[in-house]
Amino acid sequence: MTRSVAVVGAGIAGPAAVLALAKAGLRVHWIAPRPDPDHDPIGETLAPAANPILFRLGLSDMIERSSHRRSHTTLSAWGSPQLIDRNAILHLEGPGLVLDRRRFEADLRSAAAAVSNPVSDARLADARADGGVWHLTTEAGETFTADALVDASGRNAVVARHHAERRRTDRLAAAHAFLTQHDNTVEPTPAVLIEAVADGWWYAALRPDGTLSVAYFCDPDLMAETPSRDIAVWKHLISGTRYIGRWIDDAGFAVDAPPRMSSAGTTWMTPPAGRVGGAPWMAVGDSAAAFDPLSSHGMTTALWAAEQSGTVIPAALECGNRDEALGAYAGSVLDGVQRFLEQRRQMYAMERRFAESGFWRRRHTAQAEHSVTA
Numbered sequence: 001m002t003r004s005v006a007v008v009g010a011g012i013a014g015p016a017a018v019l020a021l022a023k024a025g026l027r028v029h030w031i032a033p034r035p036d037p038d039h040d041p042i043g044e045t046l047a048p049a050a051n052p053i054l055f056r057l058g059l060s061d062m063i064e065r066s067s068h069r070r071s072h073t074t075l076s077a078w079g080s081p082q083l084i085d086r087n088a089i090l091h092l093e094g095p096g097l098v099l100d101r102r103r104f105e106a107d108l109r110s111a112a113a114a115v116s117n118p119v120s121d122a123r124l125a126d127a128r129a130d131g132g133v134w135h136l137t138t139e140a141g142e143t144f145t146a147d148a149l150v151d152a153s154g155r156n157a158v159v160a161r162h163h164a165e166r167r168r169t170d171r172l173a174a175a176h177a178f179l180t181q182h183d184n185t186v187e188p189t190p191a192v193l194i195e196a197v198a199d200g201w202w203y204a205a206l207r208p209d210g211t212l213s214v215a216y217f218c219d220p221d222l223m224a225e226t227p228s229r230d231i232a233v234w235k236h237l238i239s240g241t242r243y244i245g246r247w248i249d250d251a252g253f254a255v256d257a258p259p260r261m262s263s264a265g266t267t268w269m270t271p272p273a274g275r276v277g278g279a280p281w282m283a284v285g286d287s288a289a290a291f292d293p294l295s296s297h298g299m300t301t302a303l304w305a306a307e308q309s310g311t312v313i314p315a316a317l318e319c320g321n322r323d324e325a326l327g328a329y330a331g332s333v334l335d336g337v338q339r340f341l342e343q344r345r346q347m348y349a350m351e352r353r354f355a356e357s358g359f360w361r362r363r364h365t366a367q368a369e370h371s372v373t374a
């Protein structure tokens, strides 16, 4: 009898897990909330390490067909006021893609819908397991069962949070906005720009559609005023930068609305996989581990974990109650978190100009606590 698995989430990890699990021969129920019509996710830099995973998932053509752009230039003012091409340091694997992320996610969802039984427009409300079976209920009251469950619900971790402990190193947040040009006689530079400032750091990337993605990463508890409530605060923050503000002004981008705020801190679940009532579960993507976006590898890790589900879940179903595959996956995720924390420590240690400010002091002194902070 074909075994079944429920996948929860329709961001990056969810549809990729659907593809991997369907390829492994499982029947997939996909609980896929429809994105808001104005859904425009921030985060467009895709590391080159994603390419082999996309190839194995059969998605390389999808990337080639779309209007994503090669990212050849990443400039940063980090550790020094000079603007330097830092590709080799901040992106250890060299240049990648700047995605049309809305298009990327829509293409992933179409590919996944073609190989699954999508429970469209649905959000998971409840998941319980007994006797080796998951019993799932959507917010609309629809119920169904599955032999295994993959939680790809992002930082919400709607299932994993009930069966694992969440750890975190910080409460980094991003104030972000997409700016359009009011003066399109100027050709904006096709680049990614990173700039450290006294109370955080900035990221800006020219998207393939010509809009500018701008994000300010900060600790909200250290901020006197929240920019999402007041455009004047947002403009004031931009004007305090040396390069980001100049790029916005020189290319004629309009700052005409306050930014949205998102969580961007480093958090992870321990363990990120296991069994409940004899039925296996695993968290993939941000649900398992979400990273400070300085390294730009959140999407790549989400794709990696989703691909893993295609071997881990079948192995967990075949082995009865033996948990080697789930345990090995959990170990890989937690090793990856430790490697990331060391990389993050090195990146923040490179910036010493603002060592007295609260934001940088936290990152220079709290690193040793990372593996135990709940």
Ligand SMILES: Cc1cc2nc3c(=O)[nH]c(=O)nc-3n(C[C@H](O)[C@H](O)[C@H](O)COP(=O)(O)OP(=O)(O)OC[C@H]3O[C@@H](n4cnc5c(N)ncnc54)[C@H](O)[C@@H]3O)c2cc1C
Residues within 6 Å of the ligand: 008, 009, 010, 011, 012, 013, 014, 031, 032, 033, 042, 043, 044, 045, 046, 047, 122, 123, 124, 125, 152, 153, 154, 155, 156, 158, 174, 176, 215, 262, 263, 264, 284, 285, 286, 287, 290, 291, 293, 296, 297, 298, 299, 300, 302
């Ligand atoms: C400001 C910022 C900038 C970033 N920049 C980059 C970047 O440049 N490059 C990069 O690689 N990464 C970046 N990231 C990280 C990257 O966006 C994430 O790692 C990636 O989105 C994780 O994908 P995911 O599928 O795990 O989660 P998500 O993309 O968050 O998707 C979660 C899905 O779960 C669904 N869901 C939630 N609750 C339920 C429920 N109850 N029932 C059913 N479904 C549910 C949601 O609707 C959504 O479809 C950035 C992150 C931030 C915050």
